[in-house]
Amino acid sequence: MSISAAPALGRAPLSVPTMWTPSVGTRCGVAQYADALVAALHRIGRPVAHTAEPGDDATVVHLQHEHSLVAPERVAEVARQARDRDVPFVVTEHSVRGQVDDWEGEVDALVAHSAEGVALLQERWPGRLVELIPHGCPAWFPPRKTRRGRMVATFGFLEPHKGLPALLDxxxxxxxxxxxxxxxxxxxxxxxWLAGLDLPVTVRRVAEFLEEEEIARRLAAEADVLVFPYAPPRFAAVSGAVRVGLASGVPVLTTPTTWFADLRDVTLQTDDLAAGIARLLDDTASRDALSDGARRHCAEHSWERTAHRHADLYDALRH
Structure with a gap:
């Protein structure tokens, strides 16, 4: 049985890689990541097809993997089909768990966004190609508000592990x-859950689902400090939302969890959120240093550079 393209999205063009994102077209962080990567690959002249199911004409199949989005049996099936057709199969694990997935041993390359994720994969698959490709970063940096205030902001899908009660306190x-x-x-x-939270300060919520560039624009226009108070994850992963925050130019405060371990030099990280907020509201030197660091980080890890890293990986697997 051959790998079939998703009927709703059409067949993949001949002789290009297929980006397989099970959640493509939905409100999902993995889908947003894949959309940005695909767009960057097109910009550097390396077009790929982007589908909800792998295409049968692909030169490389690249799965953007999250455990809740695709069954392990399906990943194993595609790995076997790709091997039978001599098509390289790459999997980016957006969450690297301690639990072993047997299909990991059947793919041609595993990709993780963090050193922690790479270390976990290399430890259990010492002979497997494991690549560290940092999460891409936009570089919008829209105009900032000209008059400093005391507006604290956060954004992203509002769920308990994002630490909103701690931020309110x-x-x-x-x-x-x-x-x-x-x-x-x-x-x-x-x-x-959100409606049941105690709101001890004035809170304004924008509940509509916005494009990331529009979020960055609004943050730049209104926020003085941007906070990501996440709880520690149960797996190795990095945050895509915080990179949108960096690209707003607003100084960023985070909790010191592995979500943000790769951004220690360009964010203020502390468990004492109140002290961190107070510092960034009042300390001009700290604010400026973080904003300058964010610009450097986003330039060094732009989506175009991330796309080139993927293109290099595809080329290496095909030769």
Whole structure:
């Protein structure tokens, strides 16, 4: 049985890689990542097809993997089919768990975004090609607000592990601040959880699902400090949302978890969120240093550079 293209999205063009993203076209961080990568590959002259199912004419099949989006049996099936057709099969694991997936041993290359994720994969698959390709970063840096205020912001899908209760407590401890929440929810239970939170400060929420560039524009125009108060993950992963935050130019504060381990030099990381917010509201030197660092990071890890790293990997696997 050959690998079939998704009927709704059409067949992949001949002789190009296929980006297989099971959640393509949905409100999903993995889909947003894949869209940005595909667009960057096109910009550097390396077109790929982007489908919800792998195409049968692909020169490389590249799965953007998240455990909740595709069954392990399906990944193993595609790995076997690709091997039978002598087509390289690449998997980017957006969350690298401690638990072993047997299909990992059947692919041609595994990709992770963090050194922690790469180390986990190399430890359990010492003979397998494992590539560290950092998460791409936009470089919008829209015009910033000209008058400093006391607007604290966060954004992303609003769910418990994002640490919103801790941020509310910190904002109340700082005092005389407003909180801007730019974030939608994906499930009814999350909306109910959000509605049940105590709001000790003035909170304005933008609940509609916005394009990331529009989010960066609004943050630049309104926010003085941007906070990502995430709880520690149970797996190795990095945050895509924080990179949108960096590209807004607003100084970024995070909790010191592995979500942000690769950004220690360009974010302020502390468990004491209240102290961190107070510092970034008042310390001009710290604010400027973080904004300058964000510009350097986004230039060094632009989506175009990320696309070139992927193109190099595809070329190496095909020769």
């Amino acid at each position: 910190a904002a109340a401890a700082v005092g005389d601040v407003e909180l801007l929440l730019i974030g939608s929810t994906r499930e009814a239970w999350a909306e109910e």
